Amino acid sequence: MENKKLVGVDLGGTSIKFAIMTIDGEIQQRWSEETNILDEGSHIIPDIIDSINHHLKLYAMTTDQFAGIGMGSPGSVDRVNGTVIGAYNLNWKNLVYPKREIEKATGIPFFIDNDANVAALGERWKGAGDNQDDVAFITLGTGIGGGIIANGSLLHGVSGSAGEVGHITVDPKGYLCTCGKRGCLETIASATGIVRVARDMAEEYAGDSELKRHLDDGDEISAKIVFDYAKTNDTLALLVVDRITYFLGLALANIGNTLNPSYIVIGGGVSAAGDFLLTRVQKYFAEFTFPNVRDNTKLRLATLGNVAGVVGAASLVLENTKD
Template sequence: MEKIAIGIDLGGTTIKFAFLTRKGETVTQWAVPTPVHNKGRSIVPTIIQSIQEKMSEQSLSAEDIAAIGMGSPGSVNRSEGTVTGAYNLNWTETVHVREEIERAFGIPFELDNDANVAALGEQWLGAGQNEPHVVFLTLGTGVGGGVIVNGELVHGAHGTAGEIGHVKVEADGFHCTCGQVGCLETVASATGIVNVARKEAEQFIGESQLAQKIRNSQPVTAKSIFDQARFNDPLADNVLKKVGSYLGKTCANIANILNPSTIVLGGGVSRAGQLLLDYVTPHFERHAFPTIATRTAIRTASLENEAGVLGAASLAFALEDRVETVTQNENVNL
């Protein structure tokens, strides 16, 4: 029997799991609530118990599992297998995730940042179409990213490669959570798009339902701005042209440096689908190097909430391959 991988997508509300084959076929998939109480001390034991129960249900032993992969929020130390400062999990101190899980199962375990793992999922089984050179931007509450070159994640010297949300797009602009100003995250995340709309509304003259809502202090979201744009609201159109310019130029700069085959836009904002691409692509084509502009695909993500768990399984298979390579080299040297 071919070994399967276990993928885990750890989130602040839900922990998602999947058993996958190397072909990307799902053996089983499930989710449990994340027990964030008591400083998150029950999270890792819950992961262990849930996997043990599912392995028993599927009649699987440790010998049937290639490896376990997991994506986590917070500051991930890949070499140590630890997570620090995952505040939505109540993990304020360092949690030794790999140590606990490997002790429980005797199975190799790999850990990475949740945005990186989602990038792997989209690259393998999603909009990246298993191409080896893919860049992933997740446009959610913030803007994250993952860079894949030759089929492998790029981490950089200090593990922070792919912080695309902190590319500077304005000399001044809105203040960012990182302490800088004018970061992409402040204008292209779900929150950032609303920031742009509120600022543009201050100087907008003309008929606009969106402007009226903002001036009347009614709730406005990125989704409602896209919805208004579909009804040809002029302010919504102005806002998304500006957001599209920021994203398009950023994607062009990324493509000029890395030359990926595909740039995937994910996260909640990507649910706008073709409308988002209609605002982004013209600016990308205008600012990218000509050869790159015509040969780089920009797509919205296709896996939505499954990207993380599928990417985590991909991480597990990559770990198994590395372990096998080391073992083979050791045998050759005997």
């Protein structure tokens, strides 16, 4: 096992990222392919197989040099059977069989998990989690996902829904979520949620604000634009950011009070707001946590960026063979 290599695959709706890594987590080769979602996503698994086999040949490597392939995927993942269903951004509406097909075509053991869980493993292993045994991860993107590592192991729950932090209820009378209930964190603090909050608050705001003028002119906005205006002390933008970070701080405090991890790591596109976001979330996190958690669970920004997925995917091999 010591001299074996790992393959990490980060499967997304736009691109598929690949990496060949050492057992110690050093990336030796990295590449990507465009995700072809045509024909109900039927090209995706063959493309992954072709890409891996092509690159092994390119680097003059043989299958017996590898301990395994790990992959993070959107959708509902059955880790035991290695299947995925309901990954709509991949056009996978019906059951697909990545494990069966990739193992057969490559001859290398294959392991799969949800993409947010995989990113959590990556940040825990080689990122902001400092390889601690207890780390929670939240990714703020178009939606909100997450992953929880407790006592050194990734939590899945009885039906695979552990770590779905985007559906923590923070405002019971709030926005209707795609999951069917109201007030989920995702409806407020995701990239799309932030835009919705900004639009609604702008309708009620009567003061001077460049963000309000931007919205009143009918221009498109994004979470980044909201934070950029806030950084210029735009009054409305600051109110929007305060509302978002209040609910985010509340949700993270609930995670902290329940799990008391060493770190809660914040990633995803919204986290690009950096310390401007982190310090405001930290204020509310401190308000809603009790002293032992407040003093010992720390909030951190993710550090791996685009490689979190492939690093975490590769670590799935280690997670599944460590016993």
